[in-house]
Amino acid sequence: EISLGLVGSEMCIRDSAKVDGVFLASMHRITEPGSYYLSGNIDVTAFHGIEIAASGVTLDLNGFSLFRSSTDASAGAAILINTKNLSNIVIKNGHITSGVTFRSTIDGDQFTGSGFDSGIREDTVFSPDNVRVSHVHISGCNIDGINLGPSVSNTIEYCSVEVAGSVGIRAGGVHHSTAINCGSTGIFATGNVSHCYATSSGSNGILSGGNVSNCYGITSSTSTGADGIFASYNISNSFGRSSGGNLSLIHI
Numbered sequence: 001e002i003s004l005g006l007v008g009s010e011m012c013i014r015d016s017a018k019v020d021g022v023f024l025a026s027m028h029r030i031t032e033p034g035s036y037y038l039s040g041n042i043d044v045t046a047f048h049g050i051e052i053a054a055s056g057v058t059l060d061l062n063g064f065s066l067f068r069s070s071t072d073a074s075a076g077a078a079i080l081i082n083t084k085n086l087s088n089i090v091i092k093n094g095h096i097t098s099g100v101t102f103r104s105t106i107d108g109d110q111f112t113g114s115g116f117d118s119g120i121r122e123d124t125v126f127s128p129d130n131v132r133v134s135h136v137h138i139s140g141c142n143i144d145g146i147n148l149g150p151s152v153s154n155t156i157e158y159c160s161v162e163v164a165g166s167v168g169i170r171a172g173g174v175h176h177s178t179a180i181n182c183g184s185t186g187i188f189a190t191g192n193v194s195h196c197y198a199t200s201s202g203s204n205g206i207l208s209g210g211n212v213s214n215c216y217g218i219t220s221s222t223s224t225g226a227d228g229i230f231a232s233y234n235i236s237n238s239f240g241r242s243s244g245g246n247l248s249l250i251h252i
């Protein structure tokens with residue numbers, strides 16, 4: 001069954017986690033620039049689903065989903081941006097479905113289940129530049145929903161994350177997106193955040209190193225360091241709510 005194709009080419013990657021009987025770290029590894037698309041849903045049976053290891057890549061999920069049907073503990077990423085000095089990458093138009101759930105009423109680990117640790121993430125050693133993720137909807141991750149690292153050139157827009165055990169969405173700029181039921185910061189941006197909604201149970205609803213506008217941020221954390229919205233510069237036309245006893249609901 002063909003699940004990933006290269007636009008304008010007959011080259012395709014088969015939906016398999018083994019080559020010559022050898023188990024792979026990733027089901028599909030993109031090593032050449034180009035525009036790639038999904039032609040069907042992918043049940044991820046390797047550690048990672050799709051690994052991007054080249055610059056100049058556009059990955060169109062084409063409305064399909066990456067998911068993991070295994071009931072084992074969560075692991076890996078649905079999409080991993082790997083390798084040093086990558087840039088000019090676009091990921092768009094699809095779904096990542098994972099099985100981790102959030103249970104607010106229990107003590108201890110409130111995020112448990114199967115599926116993926118992260119939906120889309122960069123390698124923590126090799127942070128990429130000029131990456132854009134748009135119109136991708138993610139649910140049930142044990143760690144991060146979408147994490148593109150700290151580069152201000154990376155942008156997330158028109159995306160949603162529901163249930164992430166750590167950060168919901170992280171990038172340089174975040175716009176027109178939602179991140180709810182996050183264990184740490186809901187939306188974390190090095191730069192600006194606009195037209196977003198985020199909730200957190202353990203840290204800030206929205207944390208911005210730039211400006212925040214037209215946003216709604218909530219945290220249920222009782223820590224005095226947790227804010228509904230925190231921005232290094234300006235906050236406008238936004239609402240923040242904190243359970244931590246801060247003097248202001250919106251903190252600058």
